[in-house]
Amino acid sequence: MEVRELGEFGLIERIGRLAGLERSASGAGVVLGIGDDAALLRPRAGHDVVVSADAFVEGVHFRFDHETPRLAGSRAAVAALSDLAAMGALPLGLTLSLSVPPRAETRVVLGLVRGLVEQAGQHGAPLIGGNVARSRSLELHLTALGEVARGKALRRHRARLGDRLFVSGPLGRSALERARGRIRHLPEPRLALGQALARSRRVSACIDLSDGLIADLGHLCAASGVGARLDASAVPRPRGFAAACRRSGADPQRLVLSGGEDYELLFALRGTQDVPVSIRRLAGPQLACVGRLAAGPLELVGTAGRMPPQPGWRHF
Numbered sequence: 001m002e003v004r005e006l007g008e009f010g011l012i013e014r015i016g017r018l019a020g021l022e023r024s025a026s027g028a029g030v031v032l033g034i035g036d037d038a039a040l041l042r043p044r045a046g047h048d049v050v051v052s053a054d055a056f057v058e059g060v061h062f063r064f065d066h067e068t069p070r071l072a073g074s075r076a077a078v079a080a081l082s083d084l085a086a087m088g089a090l091p092l093g094l095t096l097s098l099s100v101p102p103r104a105e106t107r108v109v110l111g112l113v114r115g116l117v118e119q120a121g122q123h124g125a126p127l128i129g130g131n132v133a134r135s136r137s138l139e140l141h142l143t144a145l146g147e148v149a150r151g152k153a154l155r156r157h158r159a160r161l162g163d164r165l166f167v168s169g170p171l172g173r174s175a176l177e178r179a180r181g182r183i184r185h186l187p188e189p190r191l192a193l194g195q196a197l198a199r200s201r202r203v204s205a206c207i208d209l210s211d212g213l214i215a216d217l218g219h220l221c222a223a224s225g226v227g228a229r230l231d232a233s234a235v236p237r238p239r240g241f242a243a244a245c246r247r248s249g250a251d252p253q254r255l256v257l258s259g260g261e262d263y264e265l266l267f268a269l270r271g272t273q274d275v276p277v278s279i280r281r282l283a284g285p286q287l288a289c290v291g292r293l294a295a296g297p298l299e300l301v302g303t304a305g306r307m308p309p310q311p312g313w314r315h316f
């Protein structure tokens, strides 16, 4: 069945039912979800509200010859929640503004929404509202809402010269799957880790790795007004990555440094002591120090090659 046969209100009703499946996962902070003119949130006293918007467009962010609708929807949720993780926030909920071509298959659209709702629900972010509109392309526009203790949000701009840089886990897998045209892997938004980083006074800056390590490190450096020395050989990679890249004719270094969509966290740590145990435990075994902040431009060491010519994802 095509969406135009189901109609706007039919589609909204089906989405509401899917969202209802996850209602048990709601709770924290949601006073009112789907069903009125707007949702109501009540963050805890002494907390700031964190808001992030994301677009997920067919042909740009997902393609159905590369992945199932359900996985694409799940990846949209991960992308949105990862921005909350990067700020150290606890998720409260998500809104979805859905643009749909009238001839889109209902099965495909509801598959996307199902993946989104399931994934977000698992991370304590129920779908609390949204909108449906007719459009030329299939697009999900998400707003992720969260809360963080007042004044404790992680930011990009407080890193200083000498701070060490850490990456929370392996990079490159999502880019390799995109290069192969077959996406199976769903990254994890590092929400618990982000919240732990926000509690530590030694973490001076943080960003999630959505566009690629070099691009996102560049954003952090620009915000902080510093440069960095990045050791390419220290960046954690997935197990068996070199062999998998060889089989696909892909350049592993390029995928690791510029691939994007891994949603690990990159953070700067003050001082020379070890990473706090609480952070190490949440980050897991592949947490790695990949360099430090330095004067001058971004410098890449630990590699025979030069800086990859394409520093990361660019829309235009």
Ligand SMILES: [Mg+2]
Pocket: 082, 083, 086, 207, 208, 210
């Ligand atoms: Mg981000």
